[in-house]
Amino acid sequence: MHNQEVILEETTKAKVRLFIKREDLIHPFISGNKFRKLKYNLEEAKKQNQTTLLTFGGAFSNHIAATAYAGFEQGYKTIGIIRGEEIASKINENPTLTFAQKHGMEFKFVSREDYRNKEDSNFIKSLQNTFGNFYLVPEGGTNKHAVKGCEEILETSDFNFDYVCSAVGTGGTIAGLINCSRLRQQVLGFPALKGDFLQTEICKFATQSNWKLITDYHFGGYAKINTDLVEFINHFKERTAIPLDPIYTGKMLFGIIDLIKKGYFEENTQILAIHTGGLQGIAGMNSHLKQKNLPLIQC
Structure with missing residues (x-):
């Protein structure tokens, strides 16, 4: 650029x-470092024959918005694990989540306490039990x-x-x-x-x-x-x-x-x-x- x-x-x-x-x-819609971070993660998801991307973020996360749109653009189902159960009833007041939902992202709202377990293998396993197989994109996309x-x-x-x-x-x-x-x-x-x-x-x-x-x-x-x-x-x-x-x-x-x-x-x-x-x-x-x-x- x-x-x-x-x-x-x-x-x-x-x-x-x-x-x-x-x-x-x-x-x-996938601007700056989010474009860069998702580029090879999406390639890896494709190599693994995954059709679903799951990731984590807060209520106004750039990463959530970018992942939702990237999935929409490239034909992946997307799931966002969102920090804060209280936000579930306020999606319409939240431009980021409204945008992500409009582009096909499904949400699971979790407590701040549960959200801290986002790297815990048992927590990831429970998400797999709920949603089936997925390609995990870490919070903020960093790997x-x-x-x-x-x-x-x-x-x-x-x-x-x-x-x-x-x-x-x-x-x-x-x-x-x-x-x-x-x-x-x-x-x-x-x-x-x-x-x-x-x-x-x-x-x-x-x-x-x-x-x-x-x-x-x-x-x-x-x-x-x-x-x-x-x-x-x-x-x-x-x-x-x-x-x-x-x-x-x-x-x-x-x-x-x-x-x-x-x-x-x-x-x-x-x-x-x-x-x-x-x-x-x-x-x-x-x-x-x-x-x-x-x-x-x-x-």
């Missing part, structure tokens, strides 16, 4: 160049097939950049970027979640050590945002015409711009930020913000 340079007051003042790889434009897909994000022309930046959810995207980057490049990850467990997850798949997690920009944890972040996302779009999602890319770009202002990057540094998509989640976040009488994300 093409790289779009964004020239901002902050980048000009710091004498650095910032480019955004527009992975969000890969596909209208060796997903990492292989994410290793295709960087192109030859991207090896000129000094830094490659990515938002981090389950760790698969950044692992792929680390593996295909050049050793002289520094890969920076901006976790959308609190906690140190991501380091271990990334190490399972990363084959190089030229990376670092910047943990100061999660805004309180997964799917937590505040007025500062909403204002940043809206102002960024006004200045660049690039929409950002509030869960991942908004936090990453907020972090990058803040680091630029603080002098983290040397003069003449070239930075590539990966836009991993996820824009479908804006509608759900706006309904949440509306309930709290907070400013909305302009989409």
Whole structure:
């Protein structure tokens, strides 16, 4: 995908160049890293002669929406195990789940406690008893097939950049970027979640050590945002015409711009930020913000 340079007051003042790889434009419904992560998982499902995909996600999961559409497009039955039993009665109020259901996904809503068992073999067995055979796509899509897909994000022309930046959810995207980057490049990850467990997850798949997690920009944890972040996302779009999602890319770009202002990057540094998509989640976040009488994300 093409790289779009964004020239901002902050980048000009710091004498650095910032480019955004527009992975969000890969596909209208399976955008960014979800397209990359599903590519080889779908190939593997086909090799195994599976006709059903089963996966896990929260109420506004980009991964749930993307898996539903990919299954619809390629003729797979799809099943989503959704965190939170209380959501079952609110599907119509949820744009992500409405979209997934419209494209054929069947849901099973489980308690948060049961959801924690998503990698437990007995829990998986109980799902097989309920739904029959399926190809299991992990939460967020991260496994060796997903990492292989994410290793295709960087192109030859991207090896000129000094830094490659990515938002981090389950760790698969950044692992792929680390593996295909050049050793002289520094890969920076901006976790959308609190906690140190991501380091271990990334190490399972990363084959190089030229990376670092910047943990100061999660805004309180997964799917937590505040007025500062909403204002940043809206102002960024006004200045660049690039929409950002509030869960991942908004936090990453907020972090990058803040680091630029603080002098983290040397003069003449070239930075590539990966836009991993996820824009479908804006509608759900706006309904949440509306309930709290907070400013909305302009989409």
